[in-house]
Amino acid sequence: LQIAEQSRMHSNADLMVANRIEDASIKAWIGPINSNYQCVSRENLPASLLDAIEQIWKPQ
Structure with a gap:
């Protein structure tokens, strides 16, 4: 996960x-x-990713 986070920050x-x-x-x-990074099943990945996007972009 450390490599993933470094890649995310770099991009x-x-x-x-x-x-x-x-x-x-x-x-x-x-x-x-x-x-933090959350572990999700591959089955739940699409819904979890949409939830994460909505959480980031929801109005404050």
Whole structure:
């Protein structure tokens, strides 16, 4: 996740979806959400990613 976060910061991205080779088919990590990365199942990845985008862009 450290490499994913460095890549996100380097590319000036708002969010990053990261995978690990050993479990990429079953889970992914989305972040930073409240300064942390959250582990989600691949099945829930689309909905979780949309939720994360909405959280970042919701009016304050």
